[in-house]
Amino acid sequence: MWSYRNPVDVRFGQGSFAVLAELLAGRSYVLVTYGEPYFRSLAEELQKSAGKPLLTIDDIAPNPDIARLRQQTARFTALAKQPEAIVALGGGSVIDSAKVFAAARGDFAAMENYLRKQADAATVSPWPLIAVPTTAGTGSEVTCWGTVWDNAAGVKHSLAHPGLYPEYAVVDPALMVGKSQELTVQTGLDALSHALESLWNRNANPVSMAHAVAAARGVLSTLPALVGDLRNLHLRERMARAATLAGFAFSNTKTAIAHSLSYPITLRHGVPHGIACSFSLPMIIRSVAGREGICDEGLRAIFGADAAGAAERLEATLAKLGVATDYRHYGIEEAEWRNLIESAFEGERGQNFIGSRQDLLLAAGLKEKVSAA
Ligand SMILES: NC(=O)c1ccc[n+]([C@@H]2O[C@H](COP(=O)([O-])OP(=O)(O)OC[C@H]3O[C@@H](n4cnc5c(N)ncnc54)[C@H](O)[C@@H]3O)[C@@H](O)[C@H]2O)c1
Ligand SMILES: [Fe+2]
Numbered sequence: 001m002w003s004y005r006n007p008v009d010v011r012f013g014q015g016s017f018a019v020l021a022e023l024l025a026g027r028s029y030v031l032v033t034y035g036e037p038y039f040r041s042l043a044e045e046l047q048k049s050a051g052k053p054l055l056t057i058d059d060i061a062p063n064p065d066i067a068r069l070r071q072q073t074a075r076f077t078a079l080a081k082q083p084e085a086i087v088a089l090g091g092g093s094v095i096d097s098a099k100v101f102a103a104a105r106g107d108f109a110a111m112e113n114y115l116r117k118q119a120d121a122a123t124v125s126p127w128p129l130i131a132v133p134t135t136a137g138t139g140s141e142v143t144c145w146g147t148v149w150d151n152a153a154g155v156k157h158s159l160a161h162p163g164l165y166p167e168y169a170v171v172d173p174a175l176m177v178g179k180s181q182e183l184t185v186q187t188g189l190d191a192l193s194h195a196l197e198s199l200w201n202r203n204a205n206p207v208s209m210a211h212a213v214a215a216a217r218g219v220l221s222t223l224p225a226l227v228g229d230l231r232n233l234h235l236r237e238r239m240a241r242a243a244t245l246a247g248f249a250f251s252n253t254k255t256a257i258a259h260s261l262s263y264p265i266t267l268r269h270g271v272p273h274g275i276a277c278s279f280s281l282p283m284i285i286r287s288v289a290g291r292e293g294i295c296d297e298g299l300r301a302i303f304g305a306d307a308a309g310a311a312e313r314l315e316a317t318l319a320k321l322g323v324a325t326d327y328r329h330y331g332i333e334e335a336e337w338r339n340l341i342e343s344a345f346e347g348e349r350g351q352n353f354i355g356s357r358q359d360l361l362l363a364a365g366l367k368e369k370v371s372a373a
Helices: 016-024 037-050 066-078 092-104 108-115 181-199 206-226 233-250 257-269 281-288 294-303 309-320 334-344 347-352 357-363
Strands: 009-012 029-033 055-057 085-090 129-133 145-150 155-160 168-171
Touching (some): 009 016, 029 037, 037 085, 066 145, 092 145, 108 155, 129 233, 206 309, 294 309, 334 357
Parallel strands (some): 085 129, 129 168
């Protein structure tokens, strides 16, 4: 038996940003975005049609940190009335920060107790959220979780609650044409990782697989062309579609071993999330290819009949995008790499992975194959 559920109402297409006021339908709102000029001008455009926000939080930095989120949440207490909705206009860092604000409803301690698993889901009842992603991307516009980083403690948390599925996802590829080549590659590979992670996943089902295949094929056929033609709206649209479809895939499975491996690499070595969670993908494919079931079916549909050859195809694509697949490139030494792989199996995301520690160490070249005597 399997089930699939995703309640997010999606509006997709060039110019869809303009429907935001209609979706807000006169409700008061808090806007969460970045402080850069481009986002200021979008905020002004929104204000013309939807009215002034009660509050704008525009000091969102990449990889939202818990200490800053606490300070930002405190700003809600100064409001004369609470908002009826939160609008997140930005990439994963903005959408995930907005999820924290929506869950906290001005009370950071209550949200934190839930985040640290010291309180149950009934204590959290998030405000409605409208997510407008400007990267393609994290897929956070169609998932019910957000990543919260704690740089001081060197750990990351996942805030997950069914009430955090955005009410609407407004995906407008026109908002993404100004992304740099670097950001385009990083965020595009994050989407690829989400698609593949939902395949080698204990929670995979036929619907998540269909989304994953369409998403991964979309990224692989679009990203190499897009890096040479960054302002091409058609290619931006294809990437936006792939990233949201990847979101639909992993919204029901969560991520797996590549993401589990990635968090300490981002925390300790400062590697951007999209690179940290994707440079290991060929190695992971080598370790799981050939197992019958949804994973192999999906890998064959993405890469062609030969699942083992999939790793080589992906390596070639990553090389073309300028992404190194050797861990040493990221300042990781062999002993740390072994340790990272071993410990990636602990925790929820590692346990979602259908592969084994032994096979992954083998694929990493850190273990000799034991030949049958
Ligand atoms: N909730 C989830 O399901 C999920 C999934 C994957 C990643 N994440 C998290 O999301 C975060 C990463 O998000 P991200 O990769 O979208 O990047 P981001 O939100 O961290 O933004 C990175 C930079 O991109 C710039 N930027 C964003 N959109 C732009 C645009 N349209 N034009 C020009 N510049 C733009 C921003 O100014 C910012 O400096 C990480 O914290 C990661 O852990 C969450
Ligand atoms: Fe990710």
